[in-house]
Amino acid sequence: MYRFQGGQAGTCPRRRRRFGAGVLLMLVCGSAVACAPAEPAASPCLPKVDRFLREATGAQGYAGAVALVMHEGQVVHAAGYGWQDLAHTRPMQRDSIFRIYSMTKTVASVAALMLMDEGKLDLDDPVARHLPEFSRLQLFVGGSADAPQLRPVANTLTVRHLFTHTSGFAAGGEGFEAATQLLDRQHVRDAATLADYSVRLARVPLASEPGTRFRYDSTSAEVLSRLVEVASGMPFETFLQQRIFTPLDMRDTGFEVPGPQRGRVADLATMDAQGDLVLADEAHARHPGIALRPYRSGAGGLYSSAADYARFAQMLLDGGEYHGMHLLKPGTVALMMRNQLVHTALPRPVTEFSDAEGFGLGGSVLLDPAGKGRTASAGAFGWSGAASTYYTIDPARKVVAILMLQYLPGGKDDLPRVSTPFYNLVDEAMEP
Incomplete structure (x- = not known):
């Protein structure tokens, strides 16, 4: 039986066998063909991407996915795959809504950059200039949580540190x-x-x-979001709605999903000890559409759809412009997509995840594609969310690729990550 926590049981095959990379060898590269979105769920104009994601969301894979690819501002692939729910009663639709978790961080970063363009923030501003509570920071230098040894912080905490996750906050890690x-x-x-x-x-x-x-963690992004409130003089949620979501027509993006639209929210799945997909043990999994966190989190609080996020990403690819509106200056977007870790005292200007990537202002910057197993251009920018949502912007190829699933990775016998093969198949399709 297919165990479905918090709902009715249904029948579904066991998921112990996993789809593997072998399917990639069977995919035949085709050229990208521009196409208009079709109804209701698919316009799969990139055959190799379509075949890969159908396999990935088959009986032995993820419940469902949505993929959207744009090239030179035109949709070249938009399709839903598999199921929106674990009971397999609602096929995934192109306009299904997902918890995008850390893809929220890029949105919060854009909000702060808009205020930087207006002269209300600067990358090298001390955070304490805007948030006085950070004016007397201490540094943990030894001892225990019960008897900590502290000294005053020597380096000034700046806005740039918040963007680049180099603030020094106690965000875990060995030691x-x-x-x-x-x-x-x-x-x-x-x-x-x-x-x-x-x-x-x-x-x-x-x-x-x-x-x-x-x-990397949520603390820096939350403080950056608070800076948006203070510098703009309005609640974070209001700023995002007025300055980003409404101009970009992101109607399905927000911290909660309106009641009539909650049936479009994809089930949040994880894997149990027996290797079956089950509903995650989260209040917002049991009640899709409610707020993900008690506060309006700029680190991981948003719901969105593939089409909404694609408009946001395309605005960045277009240098901050959308339909004649300028949300950001082109130079600010270029700065955003440049590796900012070169401005820190890190031994090497790369992330904790890979020597092949740096970090810009709100997302990763691909420095060595081969070292990351990617076929994208150096300088590709993007990030992901905890529940398997992904985006990439490749300025050299003029490509935006969005992949939305709704799955929280679990133990060692887990579903394989699909973002890298997806991105690489998109890259192949963009070759002349």
């Missing part, structure tokens, strides 16, 4: 366990508002000097 315990004791993640989050976080000693360590 930083005691400092992270201090973070947990402030119950920062239980904050009711971004202002509350910022105040709680500022009480926690830093784990490392700002600018000396890349450590």
Whole structure:
């Protein structure tokens, strides 16, 4: 039986066998063909991408997916695959809605960059200039969470550090366990508002000097989102709606999904110990469309659709412009997509995940495609979300590729990640 937590059981084959990379060898490369979206769920104009994702969402793979690819501003592939729900009663649609988690960070970064364009923020501003609670930061230098040894922070915490995850916040990692315990004791993640989050976080000693360590997590993005509120004089949610979502016609993007549209939210799946897909143990999995976090999180709080996020990404590819509106200056977008880790004191200007990628202002920057197993151009920019949502912007190829699934990775016997083969198949299709 197919165990479906929080719902009715249905019949579904076991998922112990996994689809593998072998399917890629059977895919025949075809040229990209521009096509208009068709109804209701698919216009699969890239045959090799279509075949790969049909296999990936088959009986032994993910429940469902949506893929959208744009080339030179035109849709060349848009399709839904598999099922929106684990009970297999609703086929995935192109306009299905997903929890995009950390893809929210790029949106929050764009919001802050818009304020930078207006002269209200600067990359080298001390964070304390805008948020006084960060004016007396301490650094954890030893001891335990019960008896910490602290000293004043020597380096100034700047806005650039927030963008690049080099703030030094106690965000975990080997050797930083005691400092992270201090973070947990402030119950920062239980904050009711971004202002509350910022105040709680500022009480926690830093784990490392700002600018000396890349450590990816939510804390920097939440503080950056609070900066948006303070610099703009309006709630973060309101700024995003008025300045980004409405201009880009992102009608399906927000921190909650309106009641009548909640049937479009894809089930949030994970894998149980028996190798079956089950509903994740989250309130917003049991009640799709409710807020993901108590506050309006700029680190991981948004729902969105593939089409909405593609418009956002295409705006960036077009240098900050959308239908004649300028959301960002072209130079600001170029700065955003440039590796900013060269401006830090890191031993090497790369992320903790790979020596082949750096980090810009809100997303990764591909430095060595071969080293990352990618066929994209150097300089490709993008990021992902915790529940298997992905985007990439390749300025050299003028390509935007979006892949939306709704799956929280689990243990070692897990479904294979599909983003890299998906991206590479898209790249092949873009070759002349």
